[in-house]
Amino acid sequence: MSLLGFIPLLLASALLPCLSQSEPPTAHRRFEYKFSFKGPHLSLPNGDVPFWDYYGDAIPGTEEVRLVPSLRSKSGSIWTKYNASFEHWEVQISFRITGRGRSGADGLAVWYTRQRGETGSVYGASDLWDGVGIFFDTFDNDDRKNNPIILVVGNNGKLVYDHPNDGASQVLGACVRNFRNTPHPFRARITYYKKTLSIAINTGLSSSDEFYETCTEIKDMVVPSLGFFGVSAATGALADDHDVLSFLTFSLSDTWKEAADGQISKSEMDKFQKDFEHFEKELEKQKEDFQKQHPEERPPVEDLFESDSQRELEMVLDGQNRVLRELGHLSERLMMVSEEQKRHWDLLQRNLANETTTTVTGGQGQAAGAALEAALNGRSDLLQMLEEVRANIGKITAKAKEMPQSAGSSAGPQSSISDIKEHFDVVKRSLQSLVKNPVHGHRPLCPAAPVVPSCVSSGIFLLFLLMQTICTICYLAYRTKKDASLKKFF
16 A cells, blocks of 8 residues: 555544544433423313413413414413422423514523523513523514524523613523524524533424534533423514424433432332232232123123234235236236237238239239238237236236235245246246347338238337336335335334
């Protein structure tokens, strides 16, 4: 190897430690259902959201939570009932802000604070919060033409939010993105891990929810160890609909550890085991009593669901039925081809009879007679070969019908499939020989007499038949492969 060949290897070995050090550590994620909500059936029949409380003008629905409607001077919020006890967390929120005007007001906020800010002047929540707020501001109060904007503002419980200037003096991080009137829901992923708060967003321009781009990242940020999650929104002189479709919370940790309060002691486990055995005996006793009181009733069927082997067998049988249907269509087409060839045979015989009674000059009459004679001889051979192809198709159909009966054994289906493949190869070779080697090497010519119609070229017809057969075989192979791949999901 030359010196130039070693240069890329040296560069890769020199950059590999740097790349491995720059990658962030992977954290274990655990879904926290008590701090999350998502449709459908987001709210209960009485209008409550499990593990959440809502305030102000918030309206929970089955698919979303409308924090504020498109009415002026409205505010609403929704907060968790319990404070979060995990140190590191990740929040994924999906929402819509829609309105008719070119600009809207005021915006939406995601909170993590020591106390719940139920209602207030900061995007529908109270001021002087202790924690962090991520604001999705739609109205340009400071007239800097930089809205809609995403802001990260921290507070220790003593600072008043600078609303006229959109918190310009208190912002820890920001990015300008349009999240109003997007074709798809706008998504944000807020992660707090090892004193680093990062915001990643999906702009909602496409239906894909996998692509996120970084908005901002704040390092060395301290938030309360115990806090409440919340979402709030407010309107002003302008009004938009603010809808939250989902709010998913995950706890993050270096290693997968179970919380101490989530573990069950041995005494409680023994108690649960005894209760389970007691209930199981009671259930069996009730079943026996019911059978004695109702002897005419049949016992419940235990196996209500099909097994994996039954499901696979049904898929095999369905695939074989499709093969049989396709082979039936192919047989019908070959029957039509055979009838068409017989019709051409009769036509050529009539033309030959007319040729013998028609006066034709010298060499033209002899050439036309020879051409018709060759065409007639070729037609007979062609019909014989088509009958052989049809016989092979019949064998394939018979083998395919035999496969469902032999599906229970291991060797039966494999041998039947191999026989079907061999017959398909025979059919393919027969059609190729028809196209490559025309019968007697002569192409039938139309007779010169005006009373005889023009003949159809057998080569073009056989080429079309070959293409149709190949397409049918490819389709059957594709369907078989697709049915085999579907078995992986069962």
